[in-house]
Amino acid sequence: MAIHADHELHRRRFGRNLGLGLVLGAFVILVFGLTIVKVSRQDEHGNPPGMEASQ
Amino acid sequence: MGASDHRGEAMSDLSAYEHTQEAGFGDYVQLLKPRVMSLVVFTAMVGLIVAPVGVHPFVAFTSILFIALGGGASGALNMWYDADIDRVMRRTRGRPIPAGRIGEGEALAFGLALSLISVLMLGLAANWFAGAFLAFTIFFYAVVYTMWLKRSTPQNIVIGGAAGAFPPMIGWAVATGGISVESVLMFLVIFMWTPPHFWALALFMKDDYSNAGVPMLTVTHGRPATRKHIFVYTLLLAPCAVAxxxxxxxGPVTLAAAIVLNALFILGAVRILRRNEDTAEADGYRAEKSFFKLSLAYLFLHFGALLIEASLAPIGLGGW
Known part of the structure; x- marks a missing residue:
């Protein structure tokens, strides 16, 4: 069996690693976006929206 | 050991690899049952949008994503537990676990990790009630349905349907933080819709369930009884949809859709009830197949009508 640098096995692994990398990247962006949304919607006391009445 | 021995060892390792079907990224996606996921995404999105409380679009997007991921995680756990059944049935033999591309332990770890991530992230993004509801749904599908009832009762489809009916309630909980009559009604429509949908499929797919040891209604009670069951559930579904x-x-759009769709659905169920296996075989299960297609449109159009009501509301139309 000849050993090639781009064996089918390597292509599958590369595809899997690329997919995982993209998913992790998207997850980081998602958490960052959520943080921005949550922080920007707090009032000056750090309460989430809708909490003013109970304070 | 000489250098040639090492080379020989490496070669034999590689030939072993040659026969191993290494999993690609798509195999992990397949483990999440993407087709089931699309229904989860759609119904959860409707539940979230029609709720009377507004949600920030980014929070809404993230929440739907993690509800879908939770649904996918329960699909992976289902595939892990049902690998023995999947190996026996022709339709499922090519799935990643029975085909040997993903190990059973790996699928279990994948399902558990995604369950944990999806529940935690939904809790953090929306609220902990929605997160707990998602956890309960995963538990219900993976443990109550897959591990317990699927192999012990012919009513398995009915009970499994509950897990598929929870997503609009979770979407509603993301917005409101609770449960209400409206969200329970959305649940009931999917819950009552699931049995006729799957039993119609079971009538014409003829999967080898009996070899796999799954007590499907078509096998345990016979096909005529399944036809009666489809008819009864279709009748029970109609008042839920109208309610x-x-x-x-x-609103008026939803009511019109409910009247037309349920009339068609009942008509289709009557047609199935009146047939026997000989007539069905003769025309290639035409009535059963068209009922199944109608069932897909039924759910999509019902929830689509709710979306139309919600989108017409800002301009003073839609709703009661």
Whole structure:
């Protein structure tokens, strides 16, 4: 069996690693976006929206 | 050991690899049952949008994503537990675990990790009630349905349907933080819709369930009894759909859709009830197949009508 640098096995692994990398990247962006949304919607006391009445 | 021995060892390792079907990224996606996921995404999105409380679009997007991921995680756990059944049935033999591309332990770890991530992230993004509801749904599908009832009762489809009916309630909980009559009605429509949908499929797919040891209604009670069951559930479904149309999230569009769709659905069920296996075989299960297709449109159009009501509301139209 000849050993090639781009064996089918390597292509599958590369595809899997690329997919995982993209998913992790998207997850980081998602958490960052959520943080921005949550922080920007707090009032000056750090309460989430809708909490003013109970304070 | 000489250098040639090492080379020989490496070669034999590689030939072993040659026969191993290494999993690609798509195999992990397949483990999440993407087709089931699309229904989860759609119904959860409707539940979230029609709720009377507004949600920030980014929070809404993230929440739907993690509800879908939770649904996918329960699919992976289902595939892990059902690998023995999947190996026996022709339709499922090519799935990643029975085909040997993903190990059983790996699928279990994948399902558990995604369950944990999806529940935690939904809790953090929306609220902990929605997160707990998602956890309960995963538990219900993976443990109550897959591990317990699927192999012990012919009513398995009915009970499994509950897991598929929870997503609009979770979407509603993301917005409101709770449960209400409207969200329960959305649940009931999917819950009552699931048995006729799957039993119609079981009538014409003829999967080898009996070899796999799954007590499907078509096998345990026979096909004529399955036809009766489809008819009864279709009758029970109609009032649930009309009640949803008359609720605060319904309106004239939903009511019109409910009347037309349920009339067609009952008509289709009557047609199935009146047939026997000989007539069905003769025309290639035409009535059963068209009922199944109608069932897909039924759910999509019902929830689509709710979306139309919600989108017409800002301009003073839609709703009661």
């Amino acid at each position: 949803l149309a008359l609720s605060s999230i319904g």
